Amino acid sequence: MSRNRRADTPAPIDGHRRQVLKGLGLAAFGCPFAGIATARAEAPPAHHMTDAPVANAASAEDRVPFLGRHQAGITTPRPANGMIASFDVIAETPDDLEALFKTLTGRIAFLTGGGVSPDLDPRLPPAGSGILGPVIRPDALTVTVSLGASLFDDRAWLKELKPRRLSRMTRFPNDALDAALCHGDLTLQICANTQDTTIHALRDIIRNTSRHLVLRWKQEGTVPVIVPGPDGVVESARNFLGFRDGSANPDAGDAAAMERVVWVGPERGEPEWALGGSYQLVRIIRNFVERWDRTPLREQERIMGRTKVAGAPLDRPEADEFTVPDYAADAHGRLTPFDAHIRLANPRTPASEENLILRRPFNYSNGVTRSGQLDQGLLFICYQGDLEKGFIAVQRRLDGEPLEEYIKPVGGGYFFTLPGIRDASDHLGSTLIAAVRKTTP
């Protein structure tokens, strides 16, 4: 799980990051399907630094390839803005569902590729919301499509094809789930450099799928853009508790690690159609930031298991955030308490290797609660090849952790992220539809 956090060449950073994006298959801007047949939504190469957005590196011309064995938006770099939108699906027949998947595919291909909105006919409603103007720039947009258990459970012709570990999220002890913020038949994870682009994409998709999709809930979030240090190190972005978040995330640029941690492969016993997909976990976790801000620094650090400024593990407080804690050398929990967040989340034993997850969180700030508190928190998103061994096992270890005094999960759900799209003639969900056609006359 080693990870090269340092840039080979510290400056200019924007050039470096641009090169990474070019390596991902950035094609000429202008045509919605330009480069689509060759551009693949794979993880960035190993020299990519962290998953934090880098200052001055983001450009409206950044295009994240849409085609590939896996959907974009999971191992591709996390831009500054993210959103989960959850929908109910109106689809009584396989034909309905296929039509929805095809429309989604077409819209996502256009929006992520960029292009010119068609000319306006003043006698008709405009072709789009217009909030980006007539020229849609890709802006590192990704739209990742996942399905909820209810989509399968509520349709006889889909029941047999449900991914094995997909279920309706049930309550954990510290949860106070708001039904209006939970579950759904289908989610879109929409990420981009700017919020205008995520909102534009959402409105475009809602407008073009109104026959099949009804919006249930959505949550937006952001990640701070990081200015690289003089040595070129890009540190992890901070969450709203002020700690670096992402330091020990598996390396999304390590394809072998992603096969082990994130993707559904043949060894998992999942239906054939699901290969190349992943399980998506979403949790909207409110942070009681006023209480946290009144908590002594030492206590905050012992709750998290890391120093606040540098993000170093408590057994190596002079080290950096990427230094691996040595729990075996701290067998009595003197330096890192046994109930510290990071020690529970990943005790770093051979057995806990199978519980690794890829986190892709965003901070959210929703306004003010009725009792006059800030409504802030973490839009926690993670991906794993096995939901039970991944999120569920980790969350069970975290149940009762001291951090719970400061957090309250209020929404979210379990979803299955569809495999990617082979080529320009393919569409999202094609393997599922083919399996439906095989099993239903």
Ligand SMILES: C=CC1=C(C)c2cc3[nH]c(cc4nc(cc5[nH]c(cc1n2)c(C)c5CCC(=O)O)C(CCC(=O)O)=C4C)c(C)c3C=C
């Ligand atoms: C069930 C999974 C997890 C939930 C839910 C979760 C919530 C949560 N986390 C933070 C802040 C931090 N988490 C950190 C590390 C970390 N967290 C999880 C899992 C969940 N966190 C894992 C698997 C890890 C990695 C542990 C390791 O391998 O050492 C950290 C430390 C920095 C880092 O590695 O990212 C912070 C900080 C909050 C605030 C939160 C809920 C609001």
Ligand SMILES: [Fe+2]
């Ligand atoms: Fe965490």
